[in-house]
Amino acid sequence: MPVTNQPLQGGYQLLNYRIDRQISRGGFSIVYRAFDEAGQPVAIKEYLPSSLVLRTEGDIVRASSAENLTSFRYGMKCFFEEGRALAKINHPNVVRVLNFFRANETVYMVMRYERGRTLQQQIQMKQDQMSERFVRHVFMHLLNGLREVHTHKILHLDIKPANIYLRTDGAPVLLDFGAARQTLTSNRPKLAPMYTPGFAAPEQYREPDRLGPWTDVYGIGASMFACLAAFAPQAADARVQEDHLVSAKKIWAGQYSDNVLEVIDWCLRLDPLERPQSVFALQKAIRDIAPRKRKLTFMGNLKRVLFTEIGA
Amino acid sequence: MRFTIFQESRKGSRKVNQDRVAYTYGRDTLLLVVADGMGGHAGGEIAAQIAVRLFIERFQQEAKPVLKNPLKFLQDTLLRAHAALGSYANQFSMLETPRTTCVAVIVQAGHAYWAHVGDSRFYLFRQGGLIATTKDHSKVQYLVDQGVIGAHEVAEHPDRNKIFSCLGGLVDPVIDLSRRTPLRGGDILVLCTDGMWSVMPPSEIATYLTSTPILKTAPQMLREAEKRGGPDGDNLSLIAVRWGAETLAEESSSTITETMGLGEFQTELDKTVTLTDRKGTQRDLTDDEIERAIAEIQSTIQKFRR
Numbered sequence: 001m002p003v004t005n006q007p008l009q010g011g012y013q014l015l016n017y018r019i020d021r022q023i024s025r026g027g028f029s030i031v032y033r034a035f036d037e038a039g040q041p042v043a044i045k046e047y048l049p050s051s052l053v054l055r056t057e058g059d060i061v062r063a064s065s066a067e068n069l070t071s072f073r074y075g076m077k078c079f080f081e082e083g084r085a086l087a088k089i090n091h092p093n094v095v096r097v098l099n100f101f102r103a104n105e106t107v108y109m110v111m112r113y114e115r116g117r118t119l120q121q122q123i124q125m126k127q128d129q130m131s132e133r134f135v136r137h138v139f140m141h142l143l144n145g146l147r148e149v150h151t152h153k154i155l156h157l158d159i160k161p162a163n164i165y166l167r168t169d170g171a172p173v174l175l176d177f178g179a180a181r182q183t184l185t186s187n188r189p190k191l192a193p194m195y196t197p198g199f200a201a202p203e204q205y206r207e208p209d210r211l212g213p214w215t216d217v218y219g220i221g222a223s224m225f226a227c228l229a230a231f232a233p234q235a236a237d238a239r240v241q242e243d244h245l246v247s248a249k250k251i252w253a254g255q256y257s258d259n260v261l262e263v264i265d266w267c268l269r270l271d272p273l274e275r276p277q278s279v280f281a282l283q284k285a286i287r288d289i290a291p292r293k294r295k296l297t298f299m300g301n302l303k304r305v306l307f308t309e310i311g312a
Numbered sequence: 313m314r315f316t317i318f319q320e321s322r323k324g325s326r327k328v329n330q331d332r333v334a335y336t337y338g339r340d341t342l343l344l345v346v347a348d349g350m351g352g353h354a355g356g357e358i359a360a361q362i363a364v365r366l367f368i369e370r371f372q373q374e375a376k377p378v379l380k381n382p383l384k385f386l387q388d389t390l391l392r393a394h395a396a397l398g399s400y401a402n403q404f405s406m407l408e409t410p411r412t413t414c415v416a417v418i419v420q421a422g423h424a425y426w427a428h429v430g431d432s433r434f435y436l437f438r439q440g441g442l443i444a445t446t447k448d449h450s451k452v453q454y455l456v457d458q459g460v461i462g463a464h465e466v467a468e469h470p471d472r473n474k475i476f477s478c479l480g481g482l483v484d485p486v487i488d489l490s491r492r493t494p495l496r497g498g499d500i501l502v503l504c505t506d507g508m509w510s511v512m513p514p515s516e517i518a519t520y521l522t523s524t525p526i527l528k529t530a531p532q533m534l535r536e537a538e539k540r541g542g543p544d545g546d547n548l549s550l551i552a553v554r555w556g557a558e559t560l561a562e563e564s565s566s567t568i569t570e571t572m573g574l575g576e577f578q579t580e581l582d583k584t585v586t587l588t589d590r591k592g593t594q595r596d597l598t599d600d601e602i603e604r605a606i607a608e609i610q611s612t613i614q615k616f617r618r
Contacts, residue, residue: 073597080605087612100609102602 041113047079061106093145119161142172147279159219160199198232221267316554316566318530324545330356331549332364336579339572345416348505359410363393382418386427397480411480437500449477497556507548511540
């Protein structure tokens with residue numbers, strides 16, 4: 001029988017916070033809704049990598065083996081990286097960390113509780129297609145947050161609709177910096193970096209030293225694609241083998257402006273160098289409402305002519 | 313210079329070791345320093361670390377090849393450490409300045425000089441007897457001086473942790489400076505924190521360290537002290553030095569500085585390293601590092617709070 005970690009029970013008093021209920025559970029953590037002393041709701045993330053530690057009852061977290069204790073402690077570093085990253089950022093479109101503490105032999109991060117739903121839920125709920133206006137609005141604001149993140153030399157590395165929260169006031173909030181780590185390498189297979197197929201850029205699979213703002217840009221492009229398609233684009237590792245991804249410009253021609261569709265295709269280029277190199281460049285492209293025809297340069301033109309003649 | 317030196321710091325039963333010990337020496341001069349950080353979370357540990365490192369850095373800058381004025385060096389460095397803690401707290405918008413005690417000893421040209429702030433102690437033993445010591449800047453020491461309680465009651469007194477002078481406090485530290493004290497071969501110099509002296513009287517320390525090789529007996533003594541501390545035992549730290557060329561038959565490794573180049577230093581700082589120093593290397597996090605990482609994140613949260 002597979003053993004799973006038990007979440008803290010509702011009503012459990014965790015320092016100054018009273019646990020209400022589990023909100024979500026991932027491979028590395030459980031997120032709870034809780035209330036602080038003033039009765040304000042907060043979201044508390046508990047470091048609890050399911051492959052390494054056990055909590056079959058009670059509150060104390062124990063490593064499932066001596067070897068796992070080492071990995072558990074090592075993975076804690078990543079949790080600290082996330083805390084460090086977020087602690088510095090105070091931006092309306094990025095989740096805000098309120099507290100960080102140690103208890104029950106593990107560590108906890110307290111975040112502002114946001115009301116609303118994830119973009120993922122929004123996509124699944126919507127019967128008809130999302131309006132261009134909505135997509136533009138969400139991503140323009142989200143990119144403001146992501147720009148702030150990159151300014152602090154942090155990459156998110158797991159941008160996807162499930163990590164984009166839409167507050168009830170309509171503002172998007174970038175969540176879950178659990179992947180915002182560059183230290184994890186493949187020689188710790190148990191804590192290998194996680195990527196979400198479809199949203200992770202090709203360099204995340206095989207070339208960790210080529211990660212950059214363009215890697216998050218790929219996730220943005222894939223998330224925009226998912227808003228229109230209601231499904232994720234083909235996974236990047238598969239695309240590298242055999243690219244079946246049909247360009248957004250082809251699929252939705254006439255339904256959305258060329259500009260938006262071109263931006264999506266641009267973000268989803270397999271070669272990192274061919275994507276927008278910064279969030280600012282991407283924002284600029286989205287902001288340019290008039291569909292831009294790409295002007296062919298003399299050299300580009302020459303290339304095209306040559307290729308045509310060679311028959312390539 | 314020739315001497316035998318031992319230093320160690322133990323956590324006792326505490327989660328975090330807020331004590332720091334270090335020594336450094338050049339050809340003609342030796343510095344010993346012990347600090348006991350105070351307060352919750354990592355603040356105390358940071359304070360002790362800052363004080364000790366500042367001592368080592370300044371010593372290596374000023375000892376060229378010897379200190380011009382050892383007592384002035386001790387006083388200046390303590391004052392600078394006090395100021396450094398204040399600016400550290402400012403820089404990280406800490407609610408409270410990290411605080412620490414500190415005791416430091418210089419041995420140069422056959423003489424010892426020492427200074428202290430708070431209740432970390434220096435003992436100088438000669439032929440098994442205590443010939444000099446520091447007087448704690450503590451409430452209980454004041455009570456002893458006033459004749460309210462006896463010296464033997466200090467270790468058990470409920471207020472024994474209350475000190476009126478420290479580095480990083482609201483008021484400038486009270487600093488006690490020693491006289492220039494000539495050393496003789498075989499003298500034992502001991503620096504220790506309250507976790508050590510509160511569980512073992514000087515006479516017993518003298519017994520442990522006199523006429524036996526200190527590299528053998530000092531660790532035994534520390535283990536015994538830690539045991540006595542019990543489940544509530546404080547951090548305990550010790551630097552012990554047997555001074556002089558005259559060595560005991562079994563003394564295996566004494567330090568001889570004559571062969572060192574001018575301007576060359578040997579330093580022994582305790583091995584605990586902050587998380588950020590070891591970025592990228594894979595190894596376990598220690599409890600200390602976890603506490604420090606959390607303190608760092610918390611202070612960042614405070615700093616970026618609107």
